[in-house]
Amino acid sequence: MRRILNALALLATSLFATDASAQCDTIASICEKHIAAAYIPDGQFYRALLREDEVAEFELTLFGGTTYRVAGCSGLSDGNLVFSVLDKDRNVLFTNKDHNNDPFWDLVVAHTLDVTIEASLDPSKLGSGCAVMLVGFKK
Amino acid sequence: MKWASACAIALMLHACGDGAAPEEGTSAADSLNVPTDKREAGVMNVGGKLFSIPSPMETALLIRKLGLPYSKELPLPNEDASRFVSLSQRALALGVYGADLGYVTIHHDGQQAMRTLQTVERLSAGLELTNAFDQHLVERFKKSLSSEDSLLRLTGSAFRSAQEYLKRNARDNVSTWVLAGGWVESMYLTMAQAGDEPAEGLAQRIGEQRRTLRDLILLLEASDEDGTSAPLIAKLKDLQTDYAHVSTTYTFQAPTVDAASKTTYINSSSSVTIPAETVKAIHEKVKAIRSSIIA
Numbered sequence: 001m002r003r004i005l006n007a008l009a010l011l012a013t014s015l016f017a018t019d020a021s022a023q024c025d026t027i028a029s030i031c032e033k034h035i036a037a038a039y040i041p042d043g044q045f046y047r048a049l050l051r052e053d054e055v056a057e058f059e060l061t062l063f064g065g066t067t068y069r070v071a072g073c074s075g076l077s078d079g080n081l082v083f084s085v086l087d088k089d090r091n092v093l094f095t096n097k098d099h100n101n102d103p104f105w106d107l108v109v110a111h112t113l114d115v116t117i118e119a120s121l122d123p124s125k126l127g128s129g130c131a132v133m134l135v136g137f138k139k
Numbered sequence: 140m141k142w143a144s145a146c147a148i149a150l151m152l153h154a155c156g157d158g159a160a161p162e163e164g165t166s167a168a169d170s171l172n173v174p175t176d177k178r179e180a181g182v183m184n185v186g187g188k189l190f191s192i193p194s195p196m197e198t199a200l201l202i203r204k205l206g207l208p209y210s211k212e213l214p215l216p217n218e219d220a221s222r223f224v225s226l227s228q229r230a231l232a233l234g235v236y237g238a239d240l241g242y243v244t245i246h247h248d249g250q251q252a253m254r255t256l257q258t259v260e261r262l263s264a265g266l267e268l269t270n271a272f273d274q275h276l277v278e279r280f281k282k283s284l285s286s287e288d289s290l291l292r293l294t295g296s297a298f299r300s301a302q303e304y305l306k307r308n309a310r311d312n313v314s315t316w317v318l319a320g321g322w323v324e325s326m327y328l329t330m331a332q333a334g335d336e337p338a339e340g341l342a343q344r345i346g347e348q349r350r351t352l353r354d355l356i357l358l359l360e361a362s363d364e365d366g367t368s369a370p371l372i373a374k375l376k377d378l379q380t381d382y383a384h385v386s387t388t389y390t391f392q393a394p395t396v397d398a399a400s401k402t403t404y405i406n407s408s409s410s411v412t413i414p415a416e417t418v419k420a421i422h423e424k425v426k427a428i429r430s431s432i433i434a
Binding site: 024025028037039040041042043044045046047048056057058059060061062063064065066087088089091093094099102104105106107108109110111112113114134135136137 | 189190191192193194195196197200201204237288291292294295296298299302303306307318321343344347350351354389391394396398400401402403404405406407408409410411
């Protein structure tokens, strides 16, 4: 019986992971629409599974002379993800919280800087979910 | 009967997630029940953080912007791809050829771009990444040959699909090798063009790779389960010692927001100082690392 329960626990965990991955893929497809044709995708895919007040962080370098489009999504509709761009001293350079959780925003970067993007779910809209961040750029 | 009960419990667990009810106002349709163990779902993170490695396409655009001349001999010959047989060799080479694809594309070498794309397609098949690089992509690429920006977009999208697939399938090692190959080749192409005394903008860009190098090492270490990446990590760490001579300054200035166009202008300023001898040392080491990847 113990072996059976272990196997089932493994199965349940595997099903959870499969579900989450599939949901991330669906959300990514929705989110990709925000990276308009004028932007070149950066070739990467950032995602994190979040619950309640968890915060995902990802670090990137924004190069001077470049315009970046940052898109952040969770769930099946826009506005569920709050994301903020912080410099190395934690100064807030942008937060979509000031713009009704807008799912995408353009950042025109004059000089190269290292930033951290923090993403969390809007607790009034989602209890848990897959957060997807996508980045595109143009010169 | 016990089996049936156990299965029922497992399925209920699956259906119900963690049992945590969404808070008031939470959209049930949008709410996803997910495991708390991020690693299990194939999310690549190090110390709770995700890292971005600059796209080779971004470097290609910089090369275009600086007006550096085209050197047909720089990209890795397509015929060399057949000698990469191990998983790590193929994944690193995929990154290398991806960067080469960006390079030949911005120099309007359509024929070479098609050949490189076909090499990328073959390598990706060996890595079971045909969902991202398939015949359909090749056809779309052919149709877009006259528009380099379209080609760069197609390439960027294909590499994103590949990364998505690799992360979904918890193949973090392959994902990181592709990024590493792309980064090393981008550095090689940039520095080979610039020589040991690059123009100011280019030297600055070389210096700005310091954090990327750190992140790349962290990602390789985190995904290296069997020591395959150890030699590459050692070489990158050696390169890191030269980056210790790069100094940077940063001054925060309040950004300007244009809400109507959904645009924020980031006005903070920064500078990078990189001694000429450091540029030379980095150039030599990048060449050596690239040679080890394509050996």
